[in-house]
Structures are given as C-alpha cells and as structure tokens.
Amino acid sequence: MRRAVLLQLSRKGGAHRIGGPATGSGASGGGRATGQPAALRRVVGSWGTAALSIGVMAPTLAMAVVGPEPARLVGRAAPLAFGAAALLVLLVSAGFVRLSGEFASAGSVYAFVGGSIGPRMGAFTGATMLGTYLVFPWVSVAGVTVFGTELLRLAGLDVDWFAVALAGWLVVGGLAVGGLRPAVRALIAFEAVAVLVVLGLMVVVVRALASGAAPRGQRFDAGVFVLPAGLPSGAFVLAVVAAFLAFCGFASAGSRGEEADRPRAAVPRAMLVTIGLGAVFYVACVTVQAWGFGTDTAGVAAFGASTAPLGALASAYVGPWFAAVLDAMALVSAVGAGLGCVLVAVRLLFALGRDRWLPPALARVSRRTGAPSVALVVELAVGLVLIVGFRLAAVAPDRMFFVLATFGVLNLLVMYTATDIAAARHLRRSGVGRAAPVLPLVGAVVAVGVLLESIWSVPPGLLLVLGGWLTLAAGFALVGRPRSGTT
Numbered sequence: 212m213r214r215a216v217l218l219q220l221s222r223k224g225g226a227h228r229i230g231g232p233a234t235g236s237g238a239s240g241g242g243r244a245t246g247q248p249a250a251l252r253r254v255v256g257s258w259g260t261a262a263l264s265i266g267v268m269a270p271t272l273a274m275a276v277v278g279p280e281p282a283r284l285v286g287r288a289a290p291l292a293f294g295a296a297a298l299l300v301l302l303v304s305a306g307f308v309r310l311s312g313e314f315a316s317a318g319s320v321y322a323f324v325g326g327s328i329g330p331r332m333g334a335f336t337g338a339t340m341l342g343t344y345l346v347f348p349w350v351s352v353a354g355v356t357v358f359g360t361e362l363l364r365l366a367g368l369d370v371d372w373f374a375v376a377l378a379g380w381l382v383v384g385g386l387a388v389g390g391l392r393p394a395v396r397a398l399i400a401f402e403a404v405a406v407l408v409v410l411g412l413m414v415v416v417v418r419a420l421a422s423g424a425a426p427r428g429q430r431f432d433a434g435v436f437v438l439p440a441g442l443p444s445g446a447f448v449l450a451v452v453a454a455f456l457a458f459c460g461f462a463s464a465g466s467r468g469e470e471a472d473r474p475r476a477a478v479p480r481a482m483l484v485t486i487g488l489g490a491v492f493y494v495a496c497v498t499v500q501a502w503g504f505g506t507d508t509a510g511v512a513a514f515g516a517s518t519a520p521l522g523a524l525a526s527a528y529v530g531p532w533f534a535a536v537l538d539a540m541a542l543v544s545a546v547g548a549g550l551g552c553v554l555v556a557v558r559l560l561f562a563l564g565r566d567r568w569l570p571p572a573l574a575r576v577s578r579r580t581g582a583p584s585v586a587l588v589v590e591l592a593v594g595l596v597l598i599v600g601f602r603l604a605a606v607a608p609d610r611m612f613f614v615l616a617t618f619g620v621l622n623l624l625v626m627y628t629a630t631d632i633a634a635a636r637h638l639r640r641s642g643v644g645r646a647a648p649v650l651p652l653v654g655a656v657v658a659v660g661v662l663l664e665s666i667w668s669v670p671p672g673l674l675l676v677l678g679g680w681l682t683l684a685a686g687f688a689l690v691g692r693p694r695s696g697t698t
Contacts (some may be wrong), residue, residue, distance in 0.1 A: 250468060251317060260481040263554060266398035266463075267548055270544070271540055274521060275521050275522075284515075303627050305650035311482065311695075316562060319463075321559065321563065327636060328637075339629065339680075342622035342684065346620045348552040353547040353609070354545035356543050357608050383550050386550050401550075424526075429505040432506040454493070456620055456665075519538070521537045521541070557590050561576075597611075620665065628659050638651065
C-alpha cells in the first residue's frame with residue numbers, strides 16, 4: 212500500500228510530492244480548484260535557489276559569533292576545526308543531494324523521506340524540520356535585536372529590546388509578504404553587502420600583518436593549520452561540532468523544489484555550492500581572525516574570550532566606527548537569515564497542508580505573488596507569540612537566541628539523521644550499487660555524533676521540551692489522516 216504512494220517521478224524536472232504532482236490552478240488563483248492541488252510558480256533560477264541556503268546559513272552572522280568557541284577549545288588551530296567541519300557537512304549532505312535530485316517538493320525532507328520510506332516517516336521528518344523552522348526565523352530576529360540594541364546604545368539611545376524585536380519582525384514579515392522573487396533578491400543583496408564588508412576587514416588585517424603594522428606586532432603563522440602539541444582529541448571533536456553548526460541551513464534549498472527552474476539539478480547544486488562557498492569563507496575568515504588576534508598565548512586567549520571577534524578586530528585595526536559597521540552588517544545578515552527561514556517554514560506548512568496532514572487552508576496561495584499566504588500568516592503569528600512570550604518572561608534577547616537556536620538545531624540534527632537513513636535505504640533498493648548507500652550512512656552517523664555531543668550542554672528543561680516535540684511529531688505521523696492517496 213505504501214509503495215503505491217511513492218512520488219510520481221517526472222523526468223522533465225517537474226514538482227514531485229507525496230500524493231501526486233503539484234499542478235493546478237492554485238498557481239494563478241487564490242486557493243484550490245476542485246480535484247486539483249494548489250501549486251507554486253517557478254520563479255527562481257539556480258543562483259536564486261542557492262541564495263536561499265546561503266541566506267539561511269548567514270555566513271556573516273556566523274562569523275560574528277561562532278569563531279571564539281573553536282578558538283577556546285583548540286587555540287590558534289580554529290581554522291582546522293572549520294575545515295574538518297566542512298568535510299563532515301559534505302558527508303551529511305550526501306543523502307540530501309541524492310534525494311533532492313529525484314524528488315522535488317516545497318516540503319523538502321517531508322517529500323524526500325516520504326518518497327523513500329513511506330508517508331508517515333516523511334511526516335515525522337517534516338515535523339522535526341518544522342520544529343526547526345518555526346523558531347529559526349525568530350532566532351535571527353533575536354540576533355537583529357542584540358546587534359540593533361548595541362548600535363542604538365552606541366548612538367546614545369536606550370531602547371527597550373522588545374521594540375527592536377518588533378521592528379525586526381515587521382521587516383522580515385514585510386519582505387516575505389512581497390513574494391519569492393523579491394525576497395530572493397533581498398537575500399542576495401543583504402548577504403553580499405555584509406560579506407563584502409567582512410572581506411574588506413580581512414584585507415585590512417592582512418595588509419597590516421604583511422607590513423608589520425599590526426597593533427601588537429602580530430605576524431602570519433602557519434601554526435593555525437597545525438593542532439597544538441598535547442591537545443586532547445576530545446577538544447578537537449568539540450571544536451569541530453561547534454564549527455559544524457555554522458553550516459546549518461545548507462539544505463534549505465530543498466524547499467525550492469516547486470519554484471526553481473529544473474529543480475532536480477538546481478537544488479542539489481545549490482546545496483553543494485552553499486557548503487563549498489561557506490567552507491572557503493569560514494576557513495579564510497577564521498584564519499585571518501586567528502592571525503589578527505595573534506597566535507601567542509595572549510592573542511589566543513583574547514580570541515577565545517571575545518563575544519564579537521569581527522568587531523574587536525575592526526576596533527583594533529581600523530577604529531571603533533568600523534566595529535559599529537560590522538555590527539550593522541551582522542544585523543543585516545540576521546535579517547536575511549530570518550527571511551530565508553520564513554520562506555522555508557512557509558513552504559513546509561504549505562506542503563503539509565496540501566496533503567492534509569495539517570489544515571488544508573495552509574495550502575492557499577496568494578493571487579498576487581503565487582506564494583503561500585495562510586502559511587505565512589501562521590509563521591508570523593508564531594514569531595509574534597514567541598517574541599511577546601520572551602518579553603513577558605523578562606528573558607533577555609541573547610538568552611532568547613540561545614534557547615530557540617538550541618531547540619532548532621537539535622531538531623535539525625534529528626532531521627539530518629532521518630534523511631540520510633532514508634537516502635541510504637532508497638539507494639539500496641534502487642540497485643545502483645552496493646557502495647552507493649555508504650556515504651549517506653556515514654552522514655547519518657556524523658549527524659548522530661554531532662547530536663550526542665551537542666546534547667551534553669543543553670539545559671534539562673530544554674531537553675524535556677525537545678523530547679515533547681519529538682513525541683508530538685511521532686504521534687502526528689502515526690495518527691494523522693493525510694489526503695486520500697497518501698496512506
């Protein structure tokens with residue numbers, strides 16, 4: 212019975228989903244024609260598809276906050292941790308790349324896993340992904356709030372963080388309402404500007420090092436690519452895990468399966484491009500940060516203790532005004548990440564609503580933009596409830612960032628594991644060769660390892676919330692009554 216619901220694979224690169232092809236009047240109308248599923252419009256090309264994953268990964272925001280933890284764990288060799296993390300992410304991506312080359316759906320892993328194992332496992336995996344993307348946009352808004360309040364403080368303004376968070380929510384929501392094509396353009400513009408500013412800082416630091424004009428006489432040191440003698444292996448593992456999390460979001464392009472041109476080629480390519488560009492940028496940026504702070508004991512300690520490493524380097528090598536510019540660029544990157552995450556969440560809600568795992572009203576699309584409309588309202592409402600809830604609980608925005616990010620990342624790691632296992636099973640049953648399932652299985656092991664290492668530092672209360680969500684996801688998949696033809 213379950214085999215009968217496997218996706219109808221179109222060799223013309225059309226949209227694929229559990230329950231049949233995504234075609235019908237929904238693309239041009241405001242709802243769902245009788246007997247026809249709602250459909251999205253194909254409005255983005257390969258680079259637009261990659262822009263979503265890059266925007267969600269938010270490399271500028273990542274470099275503004277992630278580098279110090281690996282530096283604290285492995286000293287000057289932090290760049291090695293990012294290089295090793297990139298290799299692990301490539302392994303994890305193996306299953307996503309393979310499945311996205313065969314299944315194209317707005318539901319991303321919901322369809323990938325559903326088409327490989329069965330609709331109920333697909334629904335469970337989709338629910339874990341939903342656990343990530345219901346909160347990830349508001350993680351980014353928390354980042355907007357942190358950097359925004361700091362910029363206002365530097366300008367002499369003392370503003371309640373709640374007002375800044377609401378402004379971030381409005382900006383992200385306003386950009387999302389405009390439809391996919393304008394949103395993708397905004398993503399490209401935001402992250403491109405932010406990355407260019409960071410690259411400018413890197414050039415300044417390298418020139419100072421080369422000319423001997425660094426503040427403490429710092430120099431280039433090839434030791435950043437060598438682990439310190441006597442370093443415990445566990446420290447390097449933890450550093451790689453911390454660096455691995457900077458790549459979260461690489462698979463976001465999977466949700467463009469029904470809006471990208473030739474998605475079975477564009478989506479896998481977008482994932483690989485995102486990982487490749489991220490790896491180059493991260494390793495180069497962290498290398499310059501390590502050199503900029505200095506590879507001696509004092510420099511390594513300063514890097515590891517820094518809460519804003521790019522800002523600290525900007526102040527030291529250019530001036531305090533440039534540190535404010537870097538804060539502004541991190542804010543811009545956070546806005547882009549929030550927008551990208553909203554786009555992913557909305558399309559997942561759309562796909563689950565279309566197949567009636569969730570209320571079918573979620574499958575309605577806008578006549579004007581051709582994008583999901585009701586799902587967008589739901590996602591924005593979730594964000595508003597979270598922001599108001601954290602404010603009423605008197606939780607600071609940096610704590611809001613930590614709580615929501617941790618919950619989202621742990622769900623993401625569960626989703627990575629399930630998707631790679633599904634890919635391995637799909638490849639084994641496809642008869643493409645005995646070695647084909649190996650990479651996805653290794654990717655699943657990597658994802659489980661990162662999940663287990665990450666759990667140790669999670670507060671017990673948050674683990675209970677995660678356990679409750681996963682239990683809810685399992686119940687949702689087991690007792691849900693999807694659209695006729697999906698069970």
